[in-house]
Amino acid sequence: MRRITAIGVALLLLFEITCCRKPPQTGVDEATITVYGFSVVKEALETEIFPAFQKHWVEKTGQQVKFASSFAGSEIVTNQILSGVKADIAILAIERDAERLRKGGAVKSDWHELPHKGIVNRTPFVIAVRKGNPKGIHDFPDLAKPGVKVIHPDPISSGGAQWSLLAIYGSELMKSERQTGNRDSAKALDLIKRIWKNVIATPGSAREARTQFETGFGDALITYELEALQLDDRHEPFEIVVPSSTIFSEHPVVIVDRDISPTKRALVEVFASYLWSETAQRAWVKYHFRAVTDEKLNESEPRFARIAHPFKVADLGGWERAYPDIIEGVWKKQIQSAK
16 A cells, blocks of 8 residues: 555544544535546446445545546546646546646656556457458458548547557567567558558547447447447447457556645545545446456456457556657657658
8 A cells, every 4th residue: 555644544544444433623524526537437437436435435424525527538638637627636548647747746746656556447459340340350450451441539639549559559569579579660660550541530539439430430449448348338239359469558546736735635545545445446347447456356247358468558668668659759750740
């Protein structure tokens, strides 16, 4: 467990030990926690996690907690917080956005001190195709076939889009390394260039991209596994294609503590820690994220894909290398600028 403030320790003790005692006298019987999150965490938070925490907290302390929330692409959320919107917690698609908040002064504490180094859940990237897979798409290279229309969120605004680029590029690096012992960046560049020629729409977030695909637009969508499984829940006419090698995205939680009172911070810290509780982790799995606290929790979702050759951003040097090398060096400079 990470270190927290002295007041946070006191509230955590109350949270775990007491039954009906109110928190330290703050003069208020109600508090509001404002959460900003990248688009696809909306359902799990608003439908399951917020109500569960509210119920537990009022039972333990007598204090009512309300939640205010806002969801968009991770880059947009980060920019909003940097511009001054009032947020207490941010759940982001990429760690680079957490670092941007730190450099911008919105986050002063180290999110790596939270449980699991601040990573609250994860999910692999897959491909959604139309029912019957009429274009014969079985892996990332098939997205480069002539006539395939690909929907891909915009890497400028969407953290999911950046994960997708790493999934495509990294899969070719991992493939060449398995075959020859060396990573072939030229082949990886060639693949992502050929796929990008087939991209016909770049919505602002992973959720917006899914919505376009649901309306019948495009032949294939590169997306989070959880988004594809939510489509499956709705019995949409599509299929999930699992690439032989793909990346697991990892999503950090940060406390936005540039302007927060000690009492408010204590409550926010308790809620932040709650996101790794068994109740919350089960809720993440219910909405098709992979739990990070206990692999056995993931067994409750039999549709989770088995990835033959999974990898993480750490295998690409972490975000401190992956962003400048792949997002900027490959996509921005060699693909986007060429259009």
